[in-house]
Amino acid sequence: MATKTKSSHTIRNILTVLVAALWVFPVYWMINSSFQSSTDINALTPTWFPFPGGTLNNYTAVLDPQTGFGSAFRMSIMVTALSIVVCLVFAFLAAVAISRFKFRGRKSFVVAIILVQMLPAEAMFIAQYKMIAAMDLLNTVLGVSIIYVATVIPFTAWMLRGFVAGIPADLEEAAMVDGCTRFGAFMRVTFPLLAPGLVASSVFALIQVWNEYALASVLLQKDSAETLPLWLAGFSEPSLSGPVPWGQVMAGSVLVAIPVMIFFLIVQGRMTQGLVGGAVKG
Structure with missing residues (x-):
């Protein structure tokens, strides 16, 4: 019985993490893209991490x-x-x-x-x-x-x-x-x-x-x-x-x-x- 309860908690936790990841991903992608150049954004291969090689030019342009x-x-x-x-x-x-x-x-x-x-x-x-x-x-x-x-x-x-x-x-x-x-x-x-x-x-x-x-x-x-x-x-x-x-x-x-x-x-x-x-x- 204890093993079954523990398994059900584990499944619930995994589902919670997956739902949280789906919710957070658009926010992460927005932040990630804000540090990339237009070339990197439009490339067929996605850039998952902006640094190293990221840029602050986008923020500089927006704050002009x-x-x-x-x-x-x-x-x-x-x-x-x-x-x-x-x-x-x-x-x-x-x-x-x-x-x-x-x-x-x-x-x-x-x-x-x-x-x-x-x-x-x-x-x-x-x-x-x-x-x-x-x-x-x-x-x-x-x-x-x-x-x-x-x-x-x-x-x-x-x-x-x-x-x-x-x-x-x-x-x-x-x-x-x-x-x-x-x-x-x-x-x-x-x-x-x-x-x-x-x-x-x-x-x-x-x-x-x-x-x-x-x-x-x-x-x-x-x-x-x-x-x-x-x-x-x-x-x-x-x-x-x-x-x-x-x-x-x-x-x-x-x-x-x-x-x-x-x-x-x-x-x-x-x-x-x-x-x-x-x-x-x-």
Whole structure:
């Protein structure tokens, strides 16, 4: 029996490694290609390891001021930061309201959140474009951030609702017995326990906003107002003078992915902490 269990664990581990390898391989190939010349990339024999013989010319070409990477990077940072902060504030308040308070229309509000998530984004492009154009906010950080906030809030509020509902209200009541106000009990007891939920929600919202392309292509039509996905799409188009510079495209893709990876590495420890479980056990 023990041998059979051990064999089943071994098979499961092998399958897990194979699935992980399939998932990681495109990322590895992107990084590998970013250090290769066009000749090596287009060769019939693949180059599995870029060094020795690799080059940094692709990154140098991408970071050249004339490519517009710097302005697109600044635009993405401003849009993402503004959208995430505003989204978390409103989604957090909505999650607390539907989890902690009973009011008329609460169930209808929750159903409305789900229904909004079901609507295809493309169905609202024309209405969103006309609204932002009427406000004279096309090709601006504020204009695209307003739409991103409205797009991300439903999922973020739904996600945070589960975290808020998972924290026993008894903790707040105990703090109120000790002399805290309702607001003070929430901020001192409940809010710190919501840190993993806020971090997890911010990661999902960040990925959605940072990588968004379709809405940005509608609302940001000037080259000076491009976000990184728009810049990368334009950068990968074949020029009249030659084919697509795949090495530079891969280098640009790596640079676009790095900020998200850095953010996740910073917050991943907080996401895995069982703060709520520890508080309840204590």
